Amino acid sequence: MDKVAVTCESPSLEAQVDPRFGRAAGFLIVDPDTMEFEYIDNGSTQVMAQGAGIQAAENVSNSGAKVLLTGYVGPKAFQGLAAAGIKIGQNLDSMTVRQAIEKFKAGEVEFAEASNKEGHWK
Amino acid sequence: MDEILIISGKGGTGKTSLTAAFAHLAKNHVICDLDVDAPDMHLILKPENTRSHDFISGHEAMIVEEKCESCGTCLEMCRYDAIVNEGDRYFIDPLKCEGCKVCVEFCPAKAIDFPDRHCGSWFLSDTRFGPMIHAQLFPGEENSGLLVSLLRKQAKEMAGKKGLDLILSDGTPGIGCPVIASLSGVSLAVIVTEPTPSGRHDLERVADLCAHFRIPAGIIINKCDLNEKEAATIEKFAADKGIVHFGSLPHDPAITRAMINGQVITEYANNEFTEELTRIWQQMLQSLKKP
Amino acid sequence: MKIAVASGKGGTGKTTVSSSLVSVWDSPVIAMDLDVEEPNLHLFLNPTFTGSRPARMEIPEVDQALCTLCGKCSDLCQFKAISLMGKVLMTFPEMCHGCGGCLAICPENALHPIHRELGEIAWGHAGETKFLMGRLRIGEAMSPPLMRQVKKRLDEMQAASPDQPKDVITDAPPGVSCPAINAVMDSDVIVLVTEPTPFGVYDMKLAHEAFTPMNKPMGVVVNRAGLGNSEIYDYCAAKNLDILAEIPYDRQIAEAYASGVIISESSDKMKQIFLELAEKIKQKAGEVCRG
Numbered sequence: 001m002d003k004v005a006v007t008c009e010s011p012s013l014e015a016q017v018d019p020r021f022g023r024a025a026g027f028l029i030v031d032p033d034t035m036e037f038e039y040i041d042n043g044s045t046q047v048m049a050q051g052a053g054i055q056a057a058e059n060v061s062n063s064g065a066k067v068l069l070t071g072y073v074g075p076k077a078f079q080g081l082a083a084a085g086i087k088i089g090q091n092l093d094s095m096t097v098r099q100a101i102e103k104f105k106a107g108e109v110e111f112a113e114a115s116n117k118e119g120h121w122k
Numbered sequence: 123m124d125e126i127l128i129i130s131g132k133g134g135t136g137k138t139s140l141t142a143a144f145a146h147l148a149k150n151h152v153i154c155d156l157d158v159d160a161p162d163m164h165l166i167l168k169p170e171n172t173r174s175h176d177f178i179s180g181h182e183a184m185i186v187e188e189k190c191e192s193c194g195t196c197l198e199m200c201r202y203d204a205i206v207n208e209g210d211r212y213f214i215d216p217l218k219c220e221g222c223k224v225c226v227e228f229c230p231a232k233a234i235d236f237p238d239r240h241c242g243s244w245f246l247s248d249t250r251f252g253p254m255i256h257a258q259l260f261p262g263e264e265n266s267g268l269l270v271s272l273l274r275k276q277a278k279e280m281a282g283k284k285g286l287d288l289i290l291s292d293g294t295p296g297i298g299c300p301v302i303a304s305l306s307g308v309s310l311a312v313i314v315t316e317p318t319p320s321g322r323h324d325l326e327r328v329a330d331l332c333a334h335f336r337i338p339a340g341i342i343i344n345k346c347d348l349n350e351k352e353a354a355t356i357e358k359f360a361a362d363k364g365i366v367h368f369g370s371l372p373h374d375p376a377i378t379r380a381m382i383n384g385q386v387i388t389e390y391a392n393n394e395f396t397e398e399l400t401r402i403w404q405q406m407l408q409s410l411k412k413p
Numbered sequence: 414m415k416i417a418v419a420s421g422k423g424g425t426g427k428t429t430v431s432s433s434l435v436s437v438w439d440s441p442v443i444a445m446d447l448d449v450e451e452p453n454l455h456l457f458l459n460p461t462f463t464g465s466r467p468a469r470m471e472i473p474e475v476d477q478a479l480c481t482l483c484g485k486c487s488d489l490c491q492f493k494a495i496s497l498m499g500k501v502l503m504t505f506p507e508m509c510h511g512c513g514g515c516l517a518i519c520p521e522n523a524l525h526p527i528h529r530e531l532g533e534i535a536w537g538h539a540g541e542t543k544f545l546m547g548r549l550r551i552g553e554a555m556s557p558p559l560m561r562q563v564k565k566r567l568d569e570m571q572a573a574s575p576d577q578p579k580d581v582i583t584d585a586p587p588g589v590s591c592p593a594i595n596a597v598m599d600s601d602v603i604v605l606v607t608e609p610t611p612f613g614v615y616d617m618k619l620a621h622e623a624f625t626p627m628n629k630p631m632g633v634v635v636n637r638a639g640l641g642n643s644e645i646y647d648y649c650a651a652k653n654l655d656i657l658a659e660i661p662y663d664r665q666i667a668e669a670y671a672s673g674v675i676i677s678e679s680s681d682k683m684k685q686i687f688l689e690l691a692e693k694i695k696q697k698a699g700e701v702c703r704g
Contacts, residue, residue, distance in 0.1 A: 051493020061499045084499030132451050133587050134424005159588040160422040162612040217594050222512035223491050261623030264590035295423050318671040320453040349671035
């Protein structure tokens with residue numbers, strides 16, 4: 001199965017899903033079959049004056065993940081992720097990374113057609 | 123958690139004085155001063171126990187004189203007129219440098235450094251009305267979406283940690299980037315306006331911005347008795363745009379006297395003005411409950 | 414002579430002072446509104462507009478057929494306006510600061526310039542006064558490039574005919590951030606408008622500190638004098654900063670302003686205050702000429 005990127009507040013499967021995408025603390029890149037994961041710190045995007053969402057989309061795209069699970073994705077990051085062929089599952093905050101992955105494996109995640117968050121610059 | 127943002131189109135409408143009074147009336151809240159270009163709320167709220175942090179944002183180009191071969195490439199390529207040339211010497215005007223890195227990249231002598239830009243400080247403090255998040259930039263540095271996002275994030279974390287359920291923010295005037303960054307995703311934007319030609323003109327622009335980002339908006343007409351006809355026009359404008367008119371407040375010099383006393387108006391006086399202000403605050407809270 | 418009317422915070426009466434100076438100046442002037450986020454000067458001067466043009470900024474467009482996905486442009490871009498996303502090079506036009514770095518660095522000529530609209534530049538006249546203003550598009554965040562183009566238009570106007578007014582009175586954006594600095598940096602003299610309240614004094618100090626490195630003659634106009642305390646006078650005395658005029662606190666002035674009247678035209682007394690201010694500004698500007 002393709003790798004899944006999940007925004008997370010700390011590097012653990014038991015961490016809460018970070019509701020933010022662009023300014024998420026980090027990403028867990030999870031292999032849903034084995035539940036093995038690697039952690040990508042998203043801290044570098046937090047010091048940029050602008051473009052955190054776009055930077056985060058680049059990070060996810062470079063990680064090789066094909067699916068993203070998170071809370072909210074802004075319109076520009078959405079555009080970027082879509083261009084990179086990454087499927088976007090939103091509104092998955094208020095649960096742990098493990099729970100989000102289980103939900104995805106059970107086929108209960110709906111993939112969005114459009115961004116659910118108004119961007120800063122639209 | 124709710125987030126109420128007080129904004130105004132133009133400055134000087136009394137936004138900060140009213141926000142400070144709301145900080146007094148509110149319960150269980152964090153105060154956040156996003157008006158980083160003119161951060162005045164601390165003058166009334168007198169924060170204590172301040173924890174200070176550096177604010178770093180972007181980079182700035184700096185020519186290393188010993189390495190510079192005076193070829194003029196940077197001067198030619200900079201679109202911000204930030205390169206100053208005096209004879210053989212080239213240097214960078216930090217006020218004009220946009221931090222785009224073009225000169226750094228294209229300098230054939232690799233003579234331009236690109237260090238982090240230390241733009242100011244941000245603070246976590248305590249006030250008599252609750253915890254407060256605020257910032258102070260170095261002169262000439264600009265408020266940015268980054269700083270506003272950082273302050274809002276700190277406010278949310280502080281509220282989460284202390285179990286508080288409201289963030290009350292003093293927004294920045296205008297309609298530029300920091301305003302947009304402060305508006306996105308708030309529960310309610312309250313526009314403080316005044317019945318002057320500038321006031322109405324700017325109100326229209328801010329109201330458009332709220333509509334653009336689909337933020338529920340309300341207005342308070344401050345100094346409403348200065349021009350009753352104009353005030354009526356503003357009320358009508360709000361009604362047409364589906365903006366709640368929370369109330370109108372008269373021009374009251376007691377606001378300034380309270381400020382000079384280092385107090386908010388609701389601490390300083392107990393009169394019709396403060397009664398109306400309290401009623402307005404209750405109405406703002408009510409409107410948060412509506413779906 | 415270029416006079417910039419600035420203020421540390423909004424709402425201190427900057428536009429009141431600019432419009433009144435324009436009205437009492439002894440020769441025709443060019444009135445320029447560089448407060449492009451909230452331009453208001455035209456509301457008082459009521460100019461007849463004779464021309465306008467969009468202000469645009471150069472941004473990149475990708476020719477995907479030529480792009481080899483080398484990533485040099487996206488590595489250089491400091492603003493995330495061009496980004497390599499998997500196997501696609503994407504541009505985000507709203508993020509672009511127009512530095513031109515990507516266009517210059519692309520080894521394949523796969524990028525070519527297109528334009529983004531920043532806002533509008535408009536000009537006209539009110540009697541003998543020439544008028545020029547910029548207005549930022551709603552949702553646009555970058556005012557300095559628009560301001561640069563307004564100033565370019567000013568240069569064109571002055572170059573076009575020798576009988577253009579030689580004095581320029583600029584209404585600058587409030588605050589001490591990048592746009593404010595941008596507006597005052599080419600002026601010959603800076604007039605700081607403030608009010609004697611704690612907010613007013615604090616923000617004026619910030620503005621004074623921010624503008625001091627530019628080494629230009631500066632003076633202060635105290636608006637709503639008598640309203641607050643003496644702190645402003647103590648500060649100006651300590652810093653050797655001349656107080657050029659005091660506009661008394663008067664409810665009638667506030668009402669006149671609210672109905673769009675130029676204050677210097679509201680009474681003989683006010684006219685006299687501004688005539689004296691104009692004279693003092695000329696003296697101030699002369700100080701630097703003598704070195």
